[in-house]
Amino acid sequence: MDQSQLRALEALCIQEEMPFCTAACPIHVDARGLMACLAKDELREARKILDRTMPFPEILGRICDQPCRPFCKRAEIGDPLAIGPLERYCVSVTGTVLKPPKLPIKGGAVAVLGAGFSGMTAALDLSRKGRPATLITARARLGGSLPDRAGALLPPEVFDQAEATLKGYGADIVKGASLDRETVDSFLEKYDVIYFDWDDFDRDLLPFSSGTTDPVTLALEQKGCFGGGGVEGDKPFSVMHQAENGRRAALSMERYLQGVSLTAQREKEGACPTRMYTVTEGIPRASEITAASPIDGYTAEEARAEAARCIYCECLECVKKCAYLQEFQEYPKTLVRKIYNNQAIVQGTRSANRMINSCSLCWQCTVICPNDFPVAEVCHATRQEMVATGHMPPSAHAFALGEMEYTLGEDCALIRHQPGTTASRYLFFPGCQLAGTYPDTVERSYTYLTQHLEGGIGLFLSCCGAPADWAGQSELFSDVLSDLKTLVGQMGKPTLIVACSSCLAIFGKHAPDLEVMSLWQVLDALPLPEIRFDIPKTPLTIHDPCTARYQEGVRASVRSICAKIGLPVTETTIGAELADCCGYGGLMQFANRPLGGKAADLKAGRSTTDEGLAYCAMCRENMVGSKTHMAHLLDCLFADPKKDPLTRARVGLSGRHEQRARLKARLQSTLWQDPAESSAPHRAIRLEMDDEIRVLLEERLILVEDMQKVIHQAETTGRYLHNPANGRRLASFKPAVVTYWAEYEPADDGFILHSGYSHRMQLPEADS
Amino acid sequence: MSTFSFAEATEWRCAACDQPLQPAKVRVTYLNSVFNVELMVCPACDFILVPENLATGKMLEVEQLLEDK
Incomplete structure (x- = not known):
């Protein structure tokens, strides 16, 4: 920027x-x-x-x-x-x-003829600017027509106070002056610049034709002369008009004395429109x-x-809705300025990094903004710049990118034609998070699709690359997408049936040459399966994912499916094109875990009933909690009769990690009858832990598999610490960049984990 | 460069060497920065203990500070 x-x-x-x-x-x-x-x-x-x-x-x-x-x-x-x-x-x-300051005297002979309120204002403003004015009136007092008009509202002493103020700023006041055309004519010689206040100065005394007055500068046709105040056309007398004219004329006269443009940048002077x-x-x-x-x-x-009746007009429409802007107490204007300043830092702390990485890139604020302010675009482009210039904090997105790599790797990724076929007209792409969250549902929906679509439907377990895109890793993202396109090409360019709105958005924007359809639109066009769970009597609140913001057809199909299966649903207080992000988008919950939680709570709080319905795996994962019942629509359609879609437990980071690999292994064996591949030995380690420890690992972005690796390494090498007082062991392992520590103790057929933590700081390699 | 000590008496012993841990100077690094710190280390095999409160406290703080430089 x-x-x-x-x-x-x-x-x-x-x-x-x-x-x-x-x-x-x-x-x-x-x-x-x-x-x-x-x-x-x-x-x-x-x-x-x-x-x-x-x-x-x-x-x-x-x-x-x-x-x-x-x-x-x-x-x-x-x-x-x-x-x-x-x-x-x-x-x-x-x-x-408060007494506004008086600037040093700059010279120039200034006269104000007529001491109505506009003349008084002009004399005051000019005197404050260092151009002491001579204020001349034929009357015995200041104020022009004001005292007569205002009556009891203006106690006489206010004019004494005004006179003192003017004198305090160096103005000279001449009252009771006898003015005729000749005297006024001599003023044209005597003064460099003159203001005529029509409320108190008789136009008949002008030694020149008043002609037209410039509406912006109040300049008269006579050089160095300005005029204003009095009654404007057939409008009633307005004291504010007097003040405005006096102030406007003073600025013109000051500029005239300086010899600069009288007209430049005066748009906001006087009553003006506002974009508020x-x-x-x-x-x-x-x-x-x-x-x-x-x-x-x-x-x-x-x-x-x-x-107190004032509503303190401001906009903040985006901030009112967005957990991110609220958290950082910014509105877009201040946000971009901070981002700009952050990027300009050469040496020192870039303290806005976390802010830049915390936006969910969901575009809600842009839809709300009357001017479509693109906060997401700014944050995204800044992340790309940070990566390109080596200023992206390595830990910000490391976990999510690690998971992406794992999902794309041999443990989880799979691309196959339908069993028994050699060509695919379609390719089912459930997406990484759905596969990790509901592997059983993915399997049942795939089987269902194979039974209802002609021409062969392959399966593609992989990742669309969204985490790399959100992390600002342009090169990595482009590589992921390019590999994906190659694989789809090798399958004969089938049409992708995509379950996840994020994948759909990514393909739509970055791979327009791929043929893609939304799973929801495909299902909406097919006869739907028999529902195998007890359909609730009270409506579920539908939560649109943020990435379906621009997918009106997807949102409509989801509602149509609900109607067809008789699932009663109702809308959120804010949804559709205004839907909030659950905290996963833009990798918010990885760069800023507490904020991710707040975003999920905010979104869940848009419910209008006690139970909810999501059609994004991460929305369901993030919003489901001990108090919130939330089903995933795919899980409703292809429910396991033993598991209630509304109350299935949250799967969690480690669960999703594990289930992605298990899904591949199971499908390879059940659908394609491949011989089972041996899995890494650390995966065989049985590890028990309390829920508290599970939560702790999640908060620290540590996978159960990381702990299995530590323990496997420790137990096979014998290198660990031992606490004789409680029989526990403590060991560390550094698979790549992060060093993981596990505190554990042996149990009957495995280990009990008591804690897990990690650090990125490097220790010297110890001799083994 | 001064050395900060994070060495604290501990019940952890090196299992392989059957030794109590002792304070020792250790060079830890992150993102081109080097710190000399004192940690509890096995005197025989140099197994270094990074206790949980250090890893999730001061060490994390410094890591994040360096990441924003």
């Missing part, structure tokens, strides 16, 4: 866009922030917000005509916020807290709290209650 790509991505995320009120405010007062402070009774902080943006808050805060109000999102679920009256409350109960996206669904309605005494305004209690 380079800087221009970063900027383009950042621009897609709208979380930092102005809320509707701020965008609609001509001077962009942070009304949302103000409401938050007032709701918490943090009056000083509230006042700071006004002091920061408003010219003369003691005046403007009392009489703001709240042009923001029609844009307040609260209106969709109640009445819009009474922002004006709340500002009035704030300035009534606080004095100035806020969903109000689910927020309870609330009506406006009005002041019991309109003359006195809000009491403290009323103000707090009214401010």
Whole structure:
């Protein structure tokens, strides 16, 4: 990612866009922030917000005509916020807290003719910028028409305060000036730049034709002259319009004095549109709290209650749904910036590595985002870059890649024509996880397919390469896919019948030349088997896998099959194209185990009934728990009468590892009658352990087979430690990179495992 | 380079040599980094003990730190 790509991505995320009120405010007062402070009774902080943006808050805060109000999102679920009256409350109960700084004097003779609120604002802003202004009015006081219009709302002392403020910033104030055309004409000579406030300055006194005013800069046709304020067309008088014009003119005049462009980058000045996206669904309605005494305004209690109605407009639509973004407390804009910074580190700790590797690459956020922010694409591309530049932490995906290699290897992989045939029209591809989770179901569904499809249906036990792709291992992934395509080619290019949505997505995207069909769509078109388990009376909640997000036909077939077999089902609160990942996608649960658990819980929590139905093996594995009953649809169709699909135990990493190899061995012997191959001697070691130890091994990503290897090595070489106090043994073995340790004791016909752990740090090779 | 000691009295004995373990300096390495540490080792055959709390604690912490360098 380079800087221009970063900027383009950042621009897609709208979380930092102005809320509707701020965008609609001509001077962009942070009304949302103000409401938050007032709701918490943090009056000083509230006042700071006004002091920061408003010219003369003691005046403007009392009489703001709240042009923001029609844009307040609260209106969709109640009445819009009474922002004006709340500002009035704030300035009534606080004095100035924050005084914006005054910049060093830069020179330039500046005059403001007319001391209405726009003239006062222009004089204030210019004086703060280091261009002390001379503010000239024919009246005996400041404010132009304001004091007459506002009446009792504005106590006279606020104008004294304003005068003091102006003088404090170095402005010169001339009241009661006798102005005629000749005097004004002389000002054109005397001053470099002049602002005319139409609320307080009589246009008839202009020594030149006022002509048209530039709407962006407020420049008049006369060089160095600017004009604004007063009443705009036939609109009613607006004090906010005065403030906006004064501020806009001050910026133009400053730029004029600097000799730079008056028009560049002024799009967000004044009331402007915002791309903010806020969903109000689910927020309870609330009506406006009005002041019991309109003359006195809000009491403290009323103000707090009214401010608390603010819904603090923001987007965060993706974050609301995604366990990953919630975990790292990021929204896409901040996330990509962290990723960019992480990649820029030359020396030092790349502290965002874990974050980059924790995304499930599921695309849910992209579907939710009004601008389709591609978080998955960014995380995936970054992983590829990390691998390519040698910055991928070796342990992040080692386990999953090890399992992939094992699945592709001779222990598990198999590709055969249907027994008794020499050609295949179809090739059943159950996928690595289904084969590991439900080997019996895979066998029964294969047999069923062979009975119902013509033209020969081969079997292909392998892996689509998704783990390599998710890990950012582009080369490895490409090799896996290329080998797979070669094998399919050698089988005569049959059509793959694919059970897993992830495999289907991978083939669709990366191997478009392969003929593939979803198992669910194939089954939906066939007569379905007789159901051999007690169909529940209450509906099961269907959990779509995240990889079926773009597989509408698959999702429809699954529902059609359920209807045909009379399995009552209902939908999740969020599913279909918005489905969450269970934690397996993107190898999330390997790079970040605790987060994987949270993702599974979040997905399971979308259920609308007590029991669920998955059609992805990993969804079922991750969501099934002591409290959640969850069936896999294939297991419902081809149920083993002895095992209830809803309550079958979770298989676990070691179980899946073991069953993949056993499935191959069994099918070779039952279907193809091959002589049994001898398996590695360590596999014969009988190992008992408590459930607690099983869980510990899972958490540490250690397979039971790893422990068998340690014990086999120790017992055949006699190299182990011994604890005479309890008879236990402790040994280690390093098959490749990781050193595994097993603490165990001999039992009758095997061993009892008491603990297992591993490390990647290398010890010096000991003499044996 | 300073040596950190992780040597702690232990009931583990080397089964092959029938020896109690003794503290000894060991060079452990990971991702181009070398650390001199003191661990419990069999004085006869150099069997090195990495106790569970070390492997899942400090050692893991350092491994992860080095992986993010």
